[in-house]
Every structure is written in structure tokens, then in C-alpha cells.
Amino acid sequence: MSSILGNLFLLIACVLTSTYIFTPFFSIPSRALNAITFLCVTFALSILLYCHITDNFSLYNVYYNSHTTKPLLYKISGIWGNMEGSMLLWCWVLTLYLLLLELSLNNNQSKKISLIVQNLICFGFLSFTLFSLDPFAQIQPTASNGLGFNPILQDIGLVIHPPILYLGYLGFSAVFSLSIAGLIAKVEGNKWANIVRPWILISWSFLTLGIGLGSWWAYRELGWGGFWFWDPVENVSLMPWLIATALLHLILIVKKFNLLRNFAILLSIMTFISSTMGTFLVRSGILISVHAFANNPKQGLCILALSYLIVTSSLITFILFANKVKKSSHQFPFISRFTSILLNNLLFITAFTVVCIGTLYPIILEYLTDEVISVGAPYYNLLFNSIALGVLILTIIGPYLSWNGSKLISIFSKYKFSFFLALLTIPFIFKKGVMATTAITLAVALFVSILESYSKRTKLFSLPLLESIALAKGISKTYYAMMISHIGVAVLVLGVATAANWQEENESYMRIGESISINKYKISLINAEFIKDKNFSAVKGSFVIQNLSNKLLTPENRFYPIEKQKKIKSDIYHHPLFDIHVTIGDIDKDKGIATRVYYRPGVIAIWLGCIAIALGAAVSVFGILTKSKN
DSSP, X not given: OHHHHHHHHHHHHHHHHHHGGGHHHHTOOHHHHHHHHHHHHHHHHHHHHHHHHTTOTTBHHHHHHOOTTSOHHHHHHTTSSSHHHHHHHHHHHHHHHHHHHHHHSOSSHHHHHHHHHHHHHHHHHHHIIIIIIOTTOBOSSOOSSOOOOOGGGOSHHHHHHHHHHHHHHHHHHHHHHHHHHHXXXXXXXXXXHHXXXXXHHHHHHHHHHHHHHHHHHHHHHSSSOOSOOOOHHHHHHHHHHHHHHHHHHHHHHHHHHOOOHHHHHHHHHHHHHXXXXXXXXXXXXXXXXXXOOOOOHHHHHHHHHHHHHHHHHHHHHHHHHOOOOOOOSOOOOSSSHHXXXXXXXXXXXXXXHHHHHXXXXXXXXXXXXXXXXXXXXXXXXXXXXXXXXXXXXXXXXXGGSOTTOOOHHHHHHHTHHHHHHHHTTHHHXXXXXXXXXXXXXXXXXXXXXXXXXXXXXXXXXXXXHHHHHHHHHHXXXXXXXXXXXXXXXXXXXXXXXXXXHHOXXXXXXXXXXXXXXXXXXXXXXEEEEEEEOSSOEEEEEEEEEGGGTTEEEOOEEEEETTTTEEEEEOEEEEOSSEEEEEEEEEEETTTEEEEEEEEEETHHHHHHHHHHHHHHHHHHHHHHHHHHHO
């Protein structure tokens, strides 16, 4: 019964999205149609959720991704821990944005076109999910129990990471639909920018959080002690973020001067295309990664065909409907905010190209020559990090440049305290190399210049405190959004540079009573025991950090009998300035327990930076919504 109902709801959603194109001709109520579509997909997802929670092993999806011994939380996340369930969640998020577009846009030609485009996108993915994947496929005879769930995915990070990432990815489907509508309806650039900007900000904020959560999960769960591994699937999520960040800055020019609308629309299209291509790469089985879904090649071809349709149709639409570029009456000096944003766009697009080549080149080479290669961290560190430093310089200077032109010397003189303070960091870090020195110096300069600029705006210390507070209240939310996000960038860069250059690692076999030293800390093994949970059994080590009031860490080396897989469960001591990360491996009867200890300074700054960057975008959206109500 659950299988029939689930497929029926998906079929109704497919029919409704495919027929939506005829609503202008037959006066079909648009709002009701889109609401029913969303409810149908919601009911389908709820049925699959219910089947997972109640251990309904008559469905293949439950049988292959659950077991009666799994904790409830992982039964729920098991829905999107596989190809079929993750695509159903993907469709649900798509229809959610469809409904939000319906409810938020004013009735006009642009709204009608954008809803038609969004419905067509929904139809494509719903059809693929229903007819190619069939998340409600039944198994005969019904199994008494399931095969379990990948132990690597049994973590709180994987419970919240995919839904948030999808909210980011698919938010750009709304941006894409609004962009195509803007082209066809010939909406003026500044009007289009005002409509699309909140959607860009919301999607970019979720995508930032999603990427940060994925990095946090990998750092905690995989036992490698790192926060970014240039894994192909990690790169797939980074690519649309890079293009979206360029778009986020460019939209300011479109909004203010009604310029570069075509370029901004092209970036909008590229962002969604890179999201859909990422879906193909992750779900086609051609990427080898702990994040990827290895699956039937025919299903991969279906996604590729769908992605190809989106790419070709959107680019043809762009070519046919893009306005001819008129000569601008605006004249911008070379050293101006306008030029700064264009250079910023160039750097982000170049960074996208670097990551894209590093991700796709091994796949293309293997297909053409059967030669298997991998592109590792040295490639990305050399090219991507250099570009990132250029972006950081523009982030420092750009906000203080005038649209009508500025002199760099005036900026340096106005914020000389910030740059002087940043230069003081050089003697302490130069021994770690030019790249690390430059990154930390620029991050400090960015952080202090933001605070110095804010203090000048509020006349802090030159006026009574109450008057400064009054001035602070008068500052726009857009400025606060920029300030918070750019502080997040500074904190993130500081965290990455510190963790990457001052990390330490020590690996050894240990017996009870023995110690291992790292940095200035001594970690002792005080106990090792065998524990048993209904879901797994494990060797659990108990370690104390003697220099830190005997803080206790209890890493585990787990074995999941249902899945017949091992999993290392690390334990981490979080200090405001550093992390101590301990993992244990197999036991050697002569040597003891294989132990690996990491010392990583500044890691918490990485997660705080990601949160601040996303929060800045959220504040900007709040400011836009508040302004529109007024």
C-alpha cells in the first residue's frame, strides 16, 4: 500500500508540473496547482520516512539502507544516504522553491514564465526519480530485516548536511528560473536584480552552511584530522559556490547602475548548471569518493541527458533573448569599486576553472585513454590558494573604494592603523613561508580594517557612547551584512592558514600507562576496553591530556556486524585556540593499540568563519524583506 501511494503521489506531481505550461491558456489556478504539487511530493517523502521509521523492509530502499538495530536518527537520515531517497529529497526541495516563488512574486509576465521554467525543472527530476529510480520499489518476498546503513554516514553531520546543502543547490533553481524569465520578458536589469537578489542571498547562505557542515563532518568523522581534502565531491559543491559568490557581488552593479545584466544572468545560469552537473558526477558512479553514490550507469546517463537539456535550452534562450549591449553613459575610473567587483568576478571565475579542471580532467583522461590519474592537493594549493590571496586583497580594499574613483594612498592613510598592525604579524610567521605569511597578514588587515571602519562610522571614542549607539542604529543592514560576512572571511582564512601550517601529528603504538607527546601536551593511555552496543561493537580507548587538567578523550575503533565494516570514531578536545584529535586503530598483541594524535591550532575559527559568512547573507535578506514591508 505504501508503495502504491508513494508512486501515485509522485505521478500526480509529474502530471501537474508537466501540464503547468498550459495554465495561461486554460485559466487553471496557478497557486492551487503548485501547492498541490508540493503537497504530493511532501506526502511521498513522508511515506518513505514512515517506512524507514517503522522498518518496512518490503521496500528495496529500506531493505538496503536500514536495520532494526539502527538508531532512529540514522533511520531518518538513511532516506538521503542513498541514490533514490536523496533524489526524492532533491525533488521535495525543488517543489518547495516552486511554492515559495508562487507565494512571493507579484503577478506579472515574469512570474508566469519563471513558474513555467521551475515546473519544467521539477518535471524533469520528478520523472527521473519516479521512472528511473523508483524509491518505492518493492522486494518480493518481504525481507525480515535490512542490510544496514553505511557506518561512515551514521553521524549527526550527515543528518543535517545534505538537506542544508540541497537548500543551497536548489535555491539556484529559483534564481535560474527568474533569470530565464528576465531574459524572455525583457525585464530591466535593475528591476530584475531587485527581484533575484534575495534568492541569491538565501541560496548562497545555505550553500555556504552546507559546505561548512560537510567539512566539519569530514574533520570529525573520517579520522584523517583534516578539514578539506580536495575530494572530487567536495569540489563539486565548491564550484557553484564560487560562481554564486561572483554573482552575489556583480548583482550590486546591476542593481545600482542597470549595467551588466546579461553577464549576471549568464552567471546565474552557470551556477545552476554547475549544481546539476554536480548531481550527475555524484550519482553517476564515475567519481570515487566516500560522498558519492555509485549506481547504475544507465541512471547516470539519464541525469546526464537531463543536465544536457538544461544546459542547451538555457544557453539557447540566452543567445536568443539577451539584450544587445548598449553603450553605457557611466564612466568608471580604473581604481574604483566597479573595477574592484569586476576583478573579483574574474578571480572567482578563474578559481572555478581551476577546480573544474582538477575535478574533470582525470575523468576525461580515463575515458579517452584508460589512464587513471588523480589531481591532488599540490595542484590546488599552488593555483587556488594564489587566487584566494588576490580575492582577499580585493576584499580589504574594495568596500572602501568609491564608485567614482579613489586613490589607494588615501585608503592606506585612512586605515593605516589596520595595515600597520597587520605588518607586525610578519616577523612571527615568516618562517612558515610566504603564502602563510601573506594569508595571515591579509586576514589580520581585513579584520582590523572592518572594525576600524565601523568605529569611524559610529564615531566611537570621539562621541559619547549613547550618541555612537544612535549612529550605529542608523547604519543600513546591508552594511552590517557585508561587515559580518567579511569578518567571517578573515576568521576563516586565519583558521585555515593556522591549522594548515602549524598542525602536528604523532603516530605510535601505545600500551596502557604509556604516553605520547605532541606540541607541549602529553597524552596518556589509561584504559582500553571492549564495549558492545546494539548497533556495533568497539574497542574504546581512554586517554587523558595531562597538561589540561586530565581532560578525558575516548576514541573508538568500531565494528558494525550488520554491514561487516569497520569505522574509526575519533574524539576531539576543543580548546578556543586549538584541537587535540585522537584516533585508535587495530591492536597488536606485542606493540599495543595503534594511536594517532593530531594537534590543530585555529580549527574552530574555520567553523566560526563559515557561520559568520552565511549569517551575513541572512542579515542582508532580513534587511531587504524589512525594507520591502516598509
